[in-house]
Amino acid sequence: MSDPVALYTAILDALKAGDDAATLRLFAPDFVIHEDPGMPYGGEMTGGERFIRLRDKVYESWGENCLELLFKMGDPDGDHSAGVFRLTDRRSGVAPTESYVTVLWTFRDDLATEVRVFYYDTPRLSAALATR
Numbered sequence: 679m680s681d682p683v684a685l686y687t688a689i690l691d692a693l694k695a696g697d698d699a700a701t702l703r704l705f706a707p708d709f710v711i712h713e714d715p716g717m718p719y720g721g722e723m724t725g726g727e728r729f730i731r732l733r734d735k736v737y738e739s740w741g742e743n744c745l746e747l748l749f750k751m752g753d754p755d756g757d758h759s760a761g762v763f764r765l766t767d768r769r770s771g772v773a774p775t776e777s778y779v780t781v782l783w784t785f786r787d788d789l790a791t792e793v794r795v796f797y798y799d800t801p802r803l804s805a806a807l808a809t810r
Contacts, residue, residue: 682759682785683752689783689790690747690761693733702726706789716800718807729793739807741768745779752783759783765797767806775806 685704692701705726713720719735737744745763752759760782767775777798784792797803 680785680788681752681754682757682783683750683754685785685788685790686750686752686759686761686783690750698730701730704790705729706786706791709790710792712792712794714795714797714800716804717797718804726790740765741770744768748778757785759785765803772806772809775803777803 689701689704692698692704709724709726709729711723711729711732713723713732715721719732719739723729723732744766746766748762748764750759750761760780763779763781765775765777765779767773779798780796782794782796783790
């Protein structure tokens with residue numbers, strides 16, 4: 679098995695480059711997304727295409743460049759990696775909102791099989807999005 683931090687880095691690089699085709703090649707066919715159900719766009723979804731749409735929904739909700747990667751970590755001999763992001767509301771005309779997001783990835787056979795997304799203070803974030 680490859681280093682899960684390196685696999686996660688490849689996903690981040692493809693996402694940053696806006697290369698959806700390259701990003702999709704990094705997901706297993708049975709890829710599952712567990713987005714915090716307290717968020718308006720939360721829930722369980724399947725497929726790499728749904729992850730791309732979820733990413734777009736996050737940017738639509740909070741504004742471009744709303745996520746800043748603080749650090750990533752993982753077990754080089756295991757199958758998990760995680761990233762911790764600062765979430766900053768970038769929408770114009772709204773009170774500033776800041777929080778943190780932890781994204782936990784699982785890999786198998788060098789492909790992402792699962793992602794779980796956790797927000798700090800989900801009720802406050804959901805309320806901020808409701809005040810559009």
